[in-house]
Each structure stands twice: as structure tokens, then as C-alpha cells.
Amino acid sequence: MDLAPDRARLALDNVPLNVALLDETGTIRASNASWKRFGRANDIQTAPDAVGENYLEITRRADDRYADAAADGIEAVLSGERVTFSLEYPCHSPDERRWFLMHAGGVTADDTRYAIVAHQNITERREAEREARREHERLAHLVDRLSGLVRDVTDELLGASTREAVERILCRRLVETDAYDAAWVGRTTLGTDRLAVTAVAGDAFVDRTDEASVIELRDGHPLADVANGRTPLDVRARDAGGSNARWQTVTTSLLDSEATTEAVAEALPAGGLVAVAIGTDETCYGVLVAYAAEGTLPADPELAVLESIGATAGAVVDAIERRRWLVDDGVTELGVTIADPAFVFVRLADAIAGELTYLGATYRADGSLLAFVAADADESAMTDAIGPVESIASVTSLGGGDEARFQLRLTETDLVDALGDRGGTIRRLVATPDRATVTIDVAPGSPPRAVHDVLTARYDAVDVRHFHERTSPATRSTFVQTLTDQLTERQREAIQTAYLAGFYDEPRAATGDDLAESMDISRATFHQHRRAAERTLLGALFEDTHTDAPDRT
Structure with a gap:
């Protein structure tokens, strides 16, 4: 067979294969x-182009299964x-x-x-496959370990x-996996930006008993x-190879109120740290x-x-807190204080350039919310202010009298609804142009944190001024609920509106005509509902037995 022409030879010599x-x-x-x-590169002892050598004999002399x-x-x-x-075969140098x-x-x-015969170097592909197998095995091991961790925890x-x-369970279980050298929990404090170990x-x-183990966030x-936005923290050491035992510098850095993520990363001797919130969607x-050793850094899965475990722990703590508050029948x-200009009563006080006192609120039968306030302002000024x-x-x-009273029809009720859903009732609220001072009664069985x-x-x-148990009104709450169940919606609205508007004050702050107009009913109808509610209230106070609640439909 004649050898190829020059151009064919040129093409063959530029093919990236050994042919x-x-x-x-x-x-x-x-x-x-x-x-x-x-x-030449592998010092094969034949002619430079190996022409004339018997390739099969050379191959057989290698004496291995691939050859x-x-x-x-x-x-x-x-x-x-x-x-x-x-055939794919190894040829290690x-x-x-x-x-x-x-x-x-x-x-x-x-x-x-x-x-x-052509030989192609496939080392890069084989190494990629090898790495993929290792990653698969690592992930399989990770899944097994994490499944066991989640189940056990x-x-x-x-x-x-x-x-x-x-x-204690969270910390102990993480360290027992051998993937983490150490773990600790910082507990949030109601009303403060602090974590206490x-x-x-x-x-x-x-040291959880050390006063220095409190972090100002x-x-x-x-x-x-992590605490405020439920965003997990994952920080890796800048340089690998340090001692995993030297976590003291990391802890010292985290306990510093001026700490930054960059400073913590610089303090890491090796490995890394992760942090997740313990809480529910609403409460942290x-x-x-947790401090992860070099070689065991957590992957995204x-x-x-860990986030899921933090959420599970948060749900358990939430249930424990609710059980604790259910046992104690006192109102908390x-x-x-709320110094946010977006708060509706602060905005209103700013608009009238004076003080405003919230007297209470009631829902109308149509579902709208009426709030009653007292303010040193006339009707024209209040109308301009809203x-x-x-x-x-x-x-x-x-x-x-000395202070004018107003009825505000609110279009947004989510704050009152959300507080009510969590057992909270606004008992007192005084707003000035720069802040509102609010006292909220939290019902038995409801965690104040929520x-x-x-x-x-x-x-x-929002800053907490005080937090304590005020009364133990278990019998009062039962009485109020019983009484409320005996009132129709209109009766409740009429008597509550009358009370909040000052109808029972001396001198009377609002007349029956004022209240009838505010409820969009006639004067006679207003007094009919008011008197029926008063009879129910007096009967609940003075009669030994109460009649069944009237039909509220």
C-alpha cells in the first residue's frame, strides 16, 4: 500500500490522536x-516512528489484561x-x-x-467520571446521615x-454526628435585639452562665x-489547613456586638460555621x-x-410556650412604644399636631371597624387630618367635653385582627406626633412573644417598656364570653358604641342622636338595641339563672 500524499500526511500529523x-x-x-x-515522551525503546516494529508483539510483551x-x-x-x-485502558506515568x-x-x-489504530487521551473524562462517582457516593452517605439525623432529632x-x-438536644445531636466540632444556641429575648447563650x-x-455570653444584634x-430575617448563615474559612480546635477566636468574634461576616471568616482557623433560626414563620x-470541621463542611442539602431541624425545634418550642401560658390563667x-411614623395613630397625631387617645374599637355588623378616639381638635381639623x-x-x-371624641371608620383591620388572633387586645393607646405608647392585654393561653x-x-x-402579669381574670373572661354570647350583633354594637363614645359619661359626651347617626340607624332603633343590651347585662349581674342566648341571625 502506497503512503498517503503530502496533504493527507499533513492532515494526519495534525490530528490530536496517536495514529x-x-x-x-x-x-x-x-x-x-x-x-x-x-x-519519545514516554521513553519507548523503538524507532522514533516505530515503523517496522511489530505492534502486536510489543503489546503482548506488556503482559497485562489490558494489553x-x-x-x-x-x-x-x-x-x-x-x-x-x-478499549479503554490505564497508562499511568x-x-x-x-x-x-x-x-x-x-x-x-x-x-x-x-x-x-488510534489512541486518544481520555484522562480528563475519566477523572470527571471518577469525581462524579465520588460525589454520588458522598451525597448518598450525606442523605443517609441526614435522614438519620432528622429522624433522631x-x-x-x-x-x-x-x-x-x-x-440541649439540638446541640448534643449535632456534635454526635462527628460532622460538627461544637454547637450552641443563642436564645432571643422579647423586645430586645439580644441573644443569650x-x-x-x-x-x-x-459559657452559658457567663454574662459576657450575651450578644447585642x-x-x-x-x-x-438569622434571627430577624430567618436567613441561614454559612461562613467558610479564608484558608484551609488550620487547627479545628481553635474555635475560641470564632466565638470571641461572634460575641462581639460589632462583629461582621468578614471578621468571622478571618477568625475561622479552618472549616466553617453555619447558623439557622429556631422558630416558626412568625416567631424566632x-x-x-454549629462549627464544622475541615473536610465536613455542609453542602446546600x-x-x-438544618433549616428544617430549626423549624421543627421552633414548632416544638412554640407548643411548649403555649402550654405554659395555658396553665397560667392570668392576663399578661x-x-x-411605637416610634414609626407609618403607624396610623402616630400619623393622625402628627396631622393634628397634638395628643390623641385611643378609646377602643368595635366591629359593625357589615364587618367594618370603628375606632373611637379623643383628641384636642375640632371636627374640621380632624377631617383635614385624615x-x-x-x-x-x-x-x-x-x-x-374637654376633649372632643371622634369615630373613625378604618379600612384596614389587619393589625386588630392579627392581635386578636393571638389573644392581644389594645387596652390603652396614647399617640403623639413622634410616638405611640401602647398597653396590650394578652389573654391566658397566648404567648406575649406572638x-x-x-x-x-x-x-x-417597636420597643418593649414593660412585660408582666397584671391580673388573674379567669372568671371575668368566662363572664364576658357568656354575656357576649347572649347579645345580638346590633345590641353589642349599640352598647359598645355608646360606651366608647361617652354616652354614659357625666356630662354625656355623645347623645343618642349622635350615635344613631354614626350607626346609620334611627334614634328609636338605636335606643331599642341599647336598652335590650342593658337588660341582658343587668340580668347577667343580678339573676341567678340566665336565659338562653337569643337567635343572632
């Missing part, structure tokens, strides 16, 4: 430049038994691991059988009876977004922080599982 032409005996008749370069398989395959192609043959793909194809020319959390037990496992270098602190009860008084306030549809003057979270979710600059 040789073998005759029917296995002798190399021609090879390309890549074949020669490979032979035997290659020789058998090439012989099958030369004999016509096979059209093509392919002292400096690197290498893999090649050998492909042999048969051709016939001038009644002579030839084989074109969940089972143990559901058996916890105290908040302290929940926090309450549980520790492993060598976290933090200022803006920018790495744990602030704390933050779980693990971080998601929560006092706050103009820019979209959440107030109208204002009605109810007269009054009420506080309603406010902080809607307004900025």
Missing part, C-alpha cells in the same frame, strides 16, 4: 507525528472477524494518572487487510417538655439576619450555631436540612 497503520501481520507501516511524540485484550481485538480486526474494536481509548478499524487495499424533640431540653455542646469556648451582625425563638400586660391617611375612610364627631411579633412585623422602632 498508526498496521499490516496483516501487525507490523507498523506508518504513524503520525502524535504517535512519535508520545513514544492482551488490545492485541486480541486488533488481531480480530486484521482477520476480518470484527470491523472495529475499542510516574507523574500522573492517565487513561486512553484505543480504537482499531479495518480497511482492505490491494487485497491486503490493514488496521488503523425529630423523635427526641417531640419528647421534650421544656425549652431548655429542646436547646443557653445551651452548648463540644468545645465552643462559650446590631445591624450588620452576622447573626442578626433563637439561633443554632445539609444546610436545608405588654407595654410598648385626608392623607388612606386607612381611615371617614370621621364622625361625637361631641365631648403579640410582640405582630407589631415588629408591621412597624419599625
